Structure formats: C-alpha cells, structure tokens
Amino acid sequence: MATDVGRLTRTQGLTRRYGTRTVLDSLDLEIAPGEFVALLGQSGSGKSTLLRALAGLDGDAIGGAAGDGLVAVPAQVSVVFQDARLLPWQRVLDNVVLGLDGAAERGRQSLAEVGLAGRERAWPNELSGGEQQRVALARSLVREPQLLLADEPFGALDALTRLKMHALLRRLFEEHRPAVLLVTHDVDEAIALADRVLVLDQGRIAAEQRLDAGRSTAEIRAELLRALGVTGDGP
Template identity: 60%
Template sequence: MNQLVDLARPITQEKWASRAPFEQAPLAVSVSGLERRYGSRVVIEALDLDIHEGEFVALLGESGCGKTTLLRALAGLDAPDDGQIDAPGRPAVVFQEHRLLPWAPVWANVALGHENSVGRAGATRALAEVGLAGREDDWPRNLSGGQAQRVALARALVREPKLLLLDEPFAALDALTRIKMHALVRELVARHRPGVLIVTHDVDEAIVLADRILVMRAGQIAASYRPADHGQGELRRQLLEELGVTAH
C-alpha cells in the first residue's frame, strides 16, 4: 500500500529541481509559423514551439482548439498549410487506443515495422522495461487496458525516438492504473530522454508529468507555465482559469 501512496503523492518543488536539465539539450522538435486550415476555418495559426530532448511538455486546451491537429502535424500524419517543422528522426506516437494488432503476439506488436533492427530479443527487453517480462507470446486480447498501453509504450520507445507524442494515452484507464502509468512514463522518459508532448484534458495529469505546461486557445499557444515555479494548488487554479473553469 505504501508504494501506491508514494506513486500518488504530488511531485514537490524539490523533485522538480532534481530533474536533469534539458534547456541545453538538442531540440527534439522545432516548429515555426505553423498554420493549418480546413477550408476557411483556421485551426492552427502562426504557431511556434520548441521542445528539447528530455523535456516533458503537456498541452491543455478546450476541445476544438487545435491540440490534436498540432500533434498530428508533428507526427507527420497531417500536412500543414504553412510553416516549418524540424524534427530529427521519425516521432513515435502513443494514442488513446493502444492500436495493437489482435492477430499478432505481444512481442511482434512491439517490433512492428522494425523487425530487422529490433527482433524478438529487442522486443523482449522493451517489454521487461515496462513491467511485462514473460508476456512476449501473449495475445492482445489477454491484456488489461493498462497492460495494452504498456505494450504501446514499449513499441514507441523500442527504437529510441527523439520525440515522443502522447495523445491522451491514459484517458480510458481507471484511476489507480493511471497513477501507475504516470510513474512508469516519468521513469521511462528519464531513462530514454526523448522530448515529449502529451495532449491531455486532465490538469492534474499535466501538473504531475510535465516540465512545461502549455495552454492552447484558438489555434495558438495562449499561456505557458513551469510547475517548478509554482505551488501545485496555485498552478492548478491558474490552469483551470485559463480553461474557463472556476476552481473551488
């Protein structure tokens, strides 16, 4: 029980201060003047964004503000209408749905697209890293929701991406599983040092995970906060106000 309490405890100022610095690290992605339009509707407008390797950035915003469109553009899934995206290597993406192939064993899902460079041995090591040692030959249907997302994380990190994109990956999980996944993701990011952008609607999740929290509004970055510079309660109140919610 003590372990679960430790996982759930908010990150303190001291814990943030102890994180390895990332400001001098190479850029995982640099976005300049990004624009995306659907017909006459502007979804993203003149957006600039830099994320360093090892930096964990959370993106908050109301539905329809352009969060997912930005993530898809960074992932190379949606071509921008203007602007530039510079990212070394191909980003890795983890979606809300784990998107595992039901006809392939777990290890093959991890190695998917990288069979020659990763193979079963590499997939096995990646699965052990996310707490699924010995589950290599299981079928996706035998996994819980949290276990399936662990496989998705292993698949994303097995090729050591410079940029990791997370699209509400824990939204469908129960509260206790989310706490465990938060701890796992923090550990994996500290070990592999990718730059990370997580799209989330959960203010508390953003505070727990991120080095920097961005609020998106009408296709632009409207506000930026560093949890290390704020008390958790005050930061939560400010973020909720940014999102149009009054905290009580």
C-alpha cells in the first residue's frame, strides 16, 4: 500500500470546548507512520473528541466543538466506528466501495482479506455483528489509509468474537502498516494490539506505556490501571 512515510500524525496545543466545558486541553500528540497507538481513558476524558478532530469531523458546521490548535494528518484517513454503519439498502460489496469508482475488484480483495470472500452479494442484515465489523474494516482498507482511526470498533461484540477481531486487526495492520489510533475502554485490548498505549485524563495525556520485551504485561497493565484510577481496592 502506498504511504507517505515521512508524514507524522500530529496535534499541537489542540483544544476543544463544548460550551464552557474544555474537553481537550492544549493536547500535544504524535503518531509515527506505521505505529499502532491505543488510547484509554474514562468516559468523558476526550477520547472520541480527539478522534473526531483527527478525522476532521468536529467542525461547527455539524454541531461540533469549538477550539484551536494544530492538527496534521496524512492525506488518506479512514475511520471505523463501534457501529459498522452499513447502508442496509446496499449489498456488502457496494458498502465496501461506496464512493469509489471502478473499485469492485479492490473491494472483493478487501473482503477476502477480512474472511468474507463469497459474501459480496449479501445484505447487511444477513451478517452477524462480527461480520458487519469485518465489512467496516474492509471498507476502510480499500481506501488504502495512511491513518486508520478506530473508535471502540469491538465494543458491541461478544468476548469470543472480540478476540477473533483482535487477531484480524493485528494481522491486517502488519500487512498494510497504516498508522493506527484505537480508542478503547479495555486495558487488555490496548495491550494486546498496540505498540504504545496512552491514557487521556481531563483532556491531556496523563500516562504513556510502550509495549516492549523488557517489561511484563502484568506490570504494564497495573501501571495503566493506576493511571486510570483503578487500584487493587477498586476505583
């Protein structure tokens, strides 16, 4: 997949407000090309607001937040939401290549990559929740993103399906190597998938952990939970 290997995803002094409430507070963030970053935080910490800012979906024209600061992203950005957001009146392949002219063969290849070869003519309501999220991933991949933004894409799935989707997403990441920002509430999901895990608190980065061979998963997990305000005695 073609990528602009020199282009960082970056925010500098990023501030977003809803009325009098500051959701992102002069946030500085960098994501390197080909890096997988997971973003944790309690509800209301600004995770989804940051993702929308990077996706260019938080403008005043759509009732979004006011604010300022620098946002720099690659030319090709795709978003995967918790809800697959498939058009029920379009078949699976048509959903994957929506808005792309002459991309049917690429769409079939993307569906094959996510394990849905042969389901091109199915309707969305004929698919399970996990299969619908696979279609959403295929729809993102067919656009050859340099940055993939994922807003709790597995939050509505059962535990076994989540594990299967984790393995699929990690495999697709290794094959395509976009930069990824995964928003999640799940510490174990973040550790399983990411190269680097950030904790967002009150609109700022409160903690950062890199996944490397020199530290145990248990140690990293405990430090992330502490940063989230969770101890052995509960929050």
